[in-house]
Amino acid sequence: MGRGDLTNTEWARLAPQLPKSGSPGGRWIAHRKVINGILFRMRTGVPWRDLPSRFGNWKTVYERHRRWSADGTWEAIYQAVLTDADTQGRIDWSMVSVDSTSCRAHQHAAGAPRRTSRVPQRRSMPWQHPPDEGLGRSRGGLTCKIHLAGEGGLRPLALLITPGQWGDSPQLIPVLERIRVKRTCCGHPRTRPHHLGGDKAYSSRRNRHYLRRRQIKHTIPEPKDQRSNRRRRGSRGGRPTGFDKQMYKRRNEVERTINHLKGFRAVATRYDKRAYVFHGDTAAAIRLWLRS
Incomplete structure (x- = not known):
């Protein structure tokens, strides 16, 4: 086991949530080695072609990460890990805070071809990914923004990617609606924290009316x-x-949660052209939950 690889305890938590191959020698083999390669790239930010040989063929690692980002596999694994944590009582629902952070986009993240109705999409590309690719221009250049809701244990519950110039207040409702922690026994998914915190950027009559309608206590100056x-x-x-x-x-x-999340260099600086591939870096959030 190399530095930064999944420990045996983390792998025991993650393995039951991974997709099954269906038959011996099927499509998905060597999950642990490939996922360690994905986490290594997220932690260091190296180009995919420069992955160490101990993770196998770099293209195998990249293609699995891209396909799992496109078909929602990473999101399903993330939700399964949240469900497991909620069953064990490891989610602090007493206080959930929202905030955002800007991520500088590397020059390699620019230049993705625009999608048109005449140009067919790749089979593994989701139709719902934004046409602007989550990139916006500011005085410093291309940036994107990660909006997240973090619980009291310094781990994210929901993530949303937008262009860097988008404001925080309009994204409060979309971020909260992404909190859906399924229950293992029965009933609706858990979506409502006991208390919500945010800074002045989230203060608006629309947001306060939404929180009162959902009976969520909030502290927003x-x-x-x-x-x-x-x-x-x-x-x-x-x-x-x-x-x-x-x-x-x-x-x-939530500020400390952002610091932990941006400890992964591929999250702090965006290198991916496509928004859905960069959103697949929720694997970094999965790693934070596995460590706890």
Whole structure:
């Protein structure tokens, strides 16, 4: 076992969630070696062609990562790992915080051909991946943004990729709707935390109305301009928003979750052209859950 490879304990947690080959010598063989190669590339950020030979053929590692990103296998494994963690009581639902982080896009991430109706897609490319490939231009160049909801144990519950210039407030609802932790016995998936925390960027009447409708307690500070506008409108401006200083102190947990996630260099800097391949780097989030 090399440095950064899956330990026996981590592999014992992950192996039951992986797709089965169906027959001896079938399509998926040597799962552990290939996944270790994928994790090595995420941790170091090296080009796929420069993978060490101990992981096998680099193209086998890359193709499996790309196909699992396209057909939703990584997402299914991620949900299965969350279900297993929730069954064991390892998810802290008492406080879930939302935040975002910008990821600088490498020059190799640019130049993906635009999709048109006349050009057929590859069979393994998902139809739902965004046409803008999650890339946006800013003063620093091409960037993308990762929006996430993190629980109290410093691990992500949901991830969303958008272009770098997109704001945080409109992405609060899409991120929360991605939290769907299935139950092992019966019933609907768990989607609602006990408390939600966020910074001033998420303060809006639309977001607060959505959280009240879903009966989610929240601690989001109100910016000065919104507070003065509410006072100016008098009784039509509504009641002041509640704010719990003690609960807001726990918002640093999502910041630390981002630090752990961006410890993988292929996540901190985007090298993938396609958005669905970069979203497949949720394998880094899976690794964080396996370590706990």
